[in-house]
Amino acid sequence: MNPRLLILIYLFMVLLPLGLSWVGGRPPRSVWDELASGAGMLAFAIILAEFLLSGRFRAISARIGMDVTMRFHQLLARSALALALVHPYLYRAPFNPPHPWDVTRQLTLSTDVAGIVTGFLAWMLLPALVLLAVDREQGGFRYETWRLMHGLGAALVAGLILYHTLNSGRYSQDPILARVWIGLFLVALTSLAFIYLVKPALKRQSPWVVDAVQSIGLNIWELTIAPRGHKGLRYQAGQFVWLNVGSSAASLNENPFSISSAPKSGNKLQFIIKELGDFTRTLGQIVPGTQAYVDGPHGNLVISGRTEPGIALIAGGVGIAPLLGILRQLHHDKDTRPTALIYGNRVEAQIVCRDELETLACEHGTKIVHALYEPPADWTGHVGMCDADLIRRVFGRSEMRQWLFILCGPPIMMEVAEETLIGMGVPARQILSERFNYE
Numbered sequence: 001m002n003p004r005l006l007i008l009i010y011l012f013m014v015l016l017p018l019g020l021s022w023v024g025g026r027p028p029r030s031v032w033d034e035l036a037s038g039a040g041m042l043a044f045a046i047i048l049a050e051f052l053l054s055g056r057f058r059a060i061s062a063r064i065g066m067d068v069t070m071r072f073h074q075l076l077a078r079s080a081l082a083l084a085l086v087h088p089y090l091y092r093a094p095f096n097p098p099h100p101w102d103v104t105r106q107l108t109l110s111t112d113v114a115g116i117v118t119g120f121l122a123w124m125l126l127p128a129l130v131l132l133a134v135d136r137e138q139g140g141f142r143y144e145t146w147r148l149m150h151g152l153g154a155a156l157v158a159g160l161i162l163y164h165t166l167n168s169g170r171y172s173q174d175p176i177l178a179r180v181w182i183g184l185f186l187v188a189l190t191s192l193a194f195i196y197l198v199k200p201a202l203k204r205q206s207p208w209v210v211d212a213v214q215s216i217g218l219n220i221w222e223l224t225i226a227p228r229g230h231k232g233l234r235y236q237a238g239q240f241v242w243l244n245v246g247s248s249a250a251s252l253n254e255n256p257f258s259i260s261s262a263p264k265s266g267n268k269l270q271f272i273i274k275e276l277g278d279f280t281r282t283l284g285q286i287v288p289g290t291q292a293y294v295d296g297p298h299g300n301l302v303i304s305g306r307t308e309p310g311i312a313l314i315a316g317g318v319g320i321a322p323l324l325g326i327l328r329q330l331h332h333d334k335d336t337r338p339t340a341l342i343y344g345n346r347v348e349a350q351i352v353c354r355d356e357l358e359t360l361a362c363e364h365g366t367k368i369v370h371a372l373y374e375p376p377a378d379w380t381g382h383v384g385m386c387d388a389d390l391i392r393r394v395f396g397r398s399e400m401r402q403w404l405f406i407l408c409g410p411p412i413m414m415e416v417a418e419e420t421l422i423g424m425g426v427p428a429r430q431i432l433s434e435r436f437n438y439e
């Protein structure tokens, strides 16, 4: 689906309740009361749309990218929180039972206890939900526990707000708007059900099995999985999947990993994975034959359809994984465009697939530049970070103007690389990037 169409669908979904209230033809109240209702309705619509921006829907993340999807999700959650927090404070109308001459409750607000209590509970829970997501690591929860709490918490908040809106909302007395709210709420719940019920069932139809696990660098592993009883996954080089190894298809134990193999190299999937937390530290104990499940492909770090005359890849550490998949695919396709890779690491032992990179340099003509910031005494490559200076040395003006730049690595490296490229005049549309965390 076209990204512009996605934005239009999003705006339609979020603005529909406001629009219906607008055309509902109720006599206007004070500006503050209207602002209060508007803020509440907008906050609720944004919250419901957040369920679709969870990053799990390929139609969205494969079009606008995972980074953009998650940035939107975070930004909009904060906006909804701000609107929800001011919503009760803006009201000027008195809280009273509706008078006989005011059956539409235009001049009074409901004191229906359940309506007020549900609104209050949602008002208290929403900041907790957002704060726990913003400062997830401080919460001390396992990622999977946090994810479950986040999903269930969001569903609870949405349910409370729905009750509050239908019972205390002045505009929601209109049956059409009430049905729209219920419809949007059902869309949100269906999206949760799709992720937690339908997807596991689909994954069960296409199981995978661990083919090999091998150590390929300092705390870095290469994991290969093979399809069991099906043809495998249709994906594009550079995409990623949520991978679940050794747990049931419905388990929340799944992590996002970029595919480092190329689609044309066969139906097995390869991953380059760095030890970081509770799952990745157990990679060395995984034995071939272990059942695995894959949800994907996701992400838009892909070069199909890109017509730039050259391709520049800038990788930091394990960020090499998707970029290696892209290089491998370009080699398979005998793509004649020039390619260059800057590959930065802390120490030499972290460089992975070094021989293969040298082969790519010889056979495909890829210019490979290694950078280490803790190099050994006999190191002849670049010393230091993969920084602005290095990028400027490797890429000249014409490359900056015309090539496609693909970045993947630690946040600080990505920021420096993006700033340098933009500063050197690389148009934003010629930069593709993917982050491995969304903090």
Ligand SMILES: Cc1cc2nc3c(=O)[nH]c(=O)nc-3n(C[C@H](O)[C@H](O)[C@H](O)COP(=O)(O)OP(=O)(O)OC[C@H]3O[C@@H](n4cnc5c(N)ncnc54)[C@H](O)[C@@H]3O)c2cc1C
Binding pocket: 066, 142, 143, 144, 240, 254, 255, 256, 257, 258, 259, 271, 272, 273, 274, 275, 276, 277, 278, 279, 280, 281, 299, 318, 321, 322, 434, 435, 436, 437, 438
């Ligand atoms: C799009 C994408 C592609 C990635 N590709 C690679 C790759 O090719 N190689 C690689 O080594 N790492 C990759 N990562 C990072 C990798 O997902 C984490 O290092 C891994 O999930 C850590 O899991 P853990 O259980 O060992 O650690 P934990 O202690 O559970 O998690 C450590 C951190 O990893 C992140 N994380 C964990 N689980 C998830 C999840 N289900 N969804 C999103 N983030 C999660 C969180 O930021 C968390 O704080 C990628 C991440 C993303 C978002």
